[in-house]
Amino acid sequence: MASDGRNGDGMAGVQLAEDQIKVLEENFNRVTKHPDDATLMLIAAECGLSEAETAKWFRHRNALWRQAEGLPAELGSVKD
Numbered sequence: 001m002a003s004d005g006r007n008g009d010g011m012a013g014v015q016l017a018e019d020q021i022k023v024l025e026e027n028f029n030r031v032t033k034h035p036d037d038a039t040l041m042l043i044a045a046e047c048g049l050s051e052a053e054t055a056k057w058f059r060h061r062n063a064l065w066r067q068a069e070g071l072p073a074e075l076g077s078v079k080d
Contacts, residue, residue, distance in 0.1 A: 014049075014053060016049075020047045020048065020049065023043070023046050023047050024043065024047060024054070024057055024061070027043050028065075033061075033062055033065065034058070034062070035058060037051075040054055040055055
């Protein structure tokens, strides 16, 4: 994974500080896995990231979580 320039958090080219990762993970685990626009804006502000960077982190983290749970990586891809 390191060979593709990523630092393990899905943010190629963006080096997140430990405190930023902590805030993102806490929000992911305790608040919501799918933040709405207002929540995303607040999380981004708290982390010092752009909303786009924060949204990208949540998309990647959701894919990892879904994979760990044995679910398809994309939301809504479960078919009846």
